[in-house]
Amino acid sequence: MKFAVIGGTGLIGSQVVQNLAAAGHEAVPHSLSTGVDVLTGQGVDTALAGADVVVNLTNSPTFDDASPAFFQTSMDHLLAAAQRAGAGHFVILSIVGADHVPELDYYRAKTLQEDILKAGPVPYSIVRATQFMEFMDAVLSLTADSGTVRLPRTPLQPVAAADVAATVADVAAGSPLGGTIDLAGPDTYPLDELGRITLASQGDKRSVTTDDTAGMFAVVPGDVLTAKNGALIAPTRYTDWLKLK
Numbered sequence: 001m002k003f004a005v006i007g008g009t010g011l012i013g014s015q016v017v018q019n020l021a022a023a024g025h026e027a028v029p030h031s032l033s034t035g036v037d038v039l040t041g042q043g044v045d046t047a048l049a050g051a052d053v054v055v056n057l058t059n060s061p062t063f064d065d066a067s068p069a070f071f072q073t074s075m076d077h078l079l080a081a082a083q084r085a086g087a088g089h090f091v092i093l094s095i096v097g098a099d100h101v102p103e104l105d106y107y108r109a110k111t112l113q114e115d116i117l118k119a120g121p122v123p124y125s126i127v128r129a130t131q132f133m134e135f136m137d138a139v140l141s142l143t144a145d146s147g148t149v150r151l152p153r154t155p156l157q158p159v160a161a162a163d164v165a166a167t168v169a170d171v172a173a174g175s176p177l178g179g180t181i182d183l184a185g186p187d188t189y190p191l192d193e194l195g196r197i198t199l200a201s202q203g204d205k206r207s208v209t210t211d212d213t214a215g216m217f218a219v220v221p222g223d224v225l226t227a228k229n230g231a232l233i234a235p236t237r238y239t240d241w242l243k244l245k
Helices: 011-022 044-048 067-085 105-118 133-141 161-173 191-201 238-244
Strands: 002-006 026-030 053-056 089-095 124-129 148-151 180-184 207-210
Touching: 002 011, 002 044, 011 026, 011 161, 044 067, 053 067, 053 161, 067 089, 067 105, 089 105, 089 161, 105 124, 124 161, 133 191, 148 191, 161 180, 191 207, 191 238
Parallel strands: 002 026, 002 053, 053 089, 089 124, 124 180, 148 207
Antiparallel strands: none
């Protein structure tokens, strides 16, 4: 099959392209760097021409209240082009539990993206993943100073980007789900504990202070960002991933 992977040069997209190609498919990466602008629509029809499957892995350049407009506009352009191209499957990557955290602009934007796809004209699949292991350093930096990192006890179930890419590729190569599948890492940690594990693995002497009001994850209610019954559990453990980092 032929796959148009929009956002195909990023962390997940580049690996999805590699996985699909290794399985014998034609997977073409598209991004701003290849002349495809999902906000203006420039290059979109050309990118999707002849594609059996569209995999949309583009991301908003900001995580603030401008992100809903990004997903609204980009999805409108891509879905219309996918329909014109006769694509039979449209895949996006979203976030486990995003619809339960409307207080976060970006999570609200990802929920909007899901809703647009569900209401659209092309058969679809949604892969929801928990927080990427690769983003933990960025999460810590949000509430860090020279000696301390403040983190809430929010339960997280980090997943490796390679496992996410493998799942997206598998779903994209299959029949449309007409629904959502969740993917999570094998272990759940309170975020403050994740911070301590991460810093220790790096030889970082800063301490972690438990603060349930600190950072973006402070607004998350309960364990909504962790896997529930029926979720796929990826194989890579966070402690093993850290050793290979």
